[in-house]
Amino acid sequence: MGEAPHGVVLRPMTEHDVPLIHRWLQAPHLAEWWGDAGFTLAETQAGYSPAVMAADQVTPYIAMRGGRAIGFAQSYLAMGSGDGWWDFVTDPGVRGIDQFLAHGEDLGQGLGTQMVEALVELLFRDPAVTLIQTDPDPGNHRAIRCYEKAGFRAVEIVTTPAGPALYxxxxRKAHPL
Known part of the structure; x- marks a missing residue:
C-alpha cells in the first residue's frame, strides 16, 4: 500500500469495491469531469472490474484515510495504451494516473493532493518508473492546482480521444549523492 505523510493509504481495489465505485460515480462533482455517471452497475462492473483493468495494464486503488474510503485512483502503463491514447510515449517507464475524491464535502481540504502524493510515492518505489503523467481537462482548475501542489508541471494542451487535456x-526526484 502507498501512504503519504498525511495518512492517505492506497489499497488495491477488489471486485467487492465495484458497487462502491458505481455509487461514487453518481455524485454531481464527479459527473462534471469523470463522465461515467450514467453507467448501470453492470457497465461499471465491465469498466472497473480489477480483472478487466489488469488486462489493460491498469492498476486500481481505493484511497483510505482513517479507515474511511475517500476516493479512487488508478495507474497505467502509458506506452502502448492503444485507441489513440499516448501514441507519442515511447518510454516503457512512463505511468499515467487518474483519480477522484468520492465525497463532495472532502473537496478543498487537501485530500486530493495527499492522494496524488501517495500514488506518486507508491509508483516511484518501482525503479523502472521514470515519469508519471496525468491529463486533466484544461477547465478543471481544481484538479490542475492539486497536481501542481503534488509537484506536477504543465507541459502542453494535447488532444486525446476524450478531447483536449492538459498534459x-x-x-523522479534525483537523490543526493
Whole structure:
C-alpha cells in the first residue's frame, strides 16, 4: 500500500469495491469531469472490474484515510495504451494516473493532493518508473492546482480521444549523492 505523510493509504481495489465505485460515480462533482455517471452497475462492473483493468495494464486503488474510503485512483502503463491514447510515449517507464475524491464535502481540504502524493510515492518505489503523467481537462482548475501542489508541471494542451487535456508530468526526484 502507498501512504503519504498525511495518512492517505492506497489499497488495491477488489471486485467487492465495484458497487462502491458505481455509487461514487453518481455524485454531481464527479459527473462534471469523470463522465461515467450514467453507467448501470453492470457497465461499471465491465469498466472497473480489477480483472478487466489488469488486462489493460491498469492498476486500481481505493484511497483510505482513517479507515474511511475517500476516493479512487488508478495507474497505467502509458506506452502502448492503444485507441489513440499516448501514441507519442515511447518510454516503457512512463505511468499515467487518474483519480477522484468520492465525497463532495472532502473537496478543498487537501485530500486530493495527499492522494496524488501517495500514488506518486507508491509508483516511484518501482525503479523502472521514470515519469508519471496525468491529463486533466484544461477547465478543471481544481484538479490542475492539486497536481501542481503534488509537484506536477504543465507541459502542453494535447488532444486525446476524450478531447483536449492538459498534459502534466512529474519527474523522479534525483537523490543526493
Amino acid at each position: 502534466m508530468v512529474r519527474e
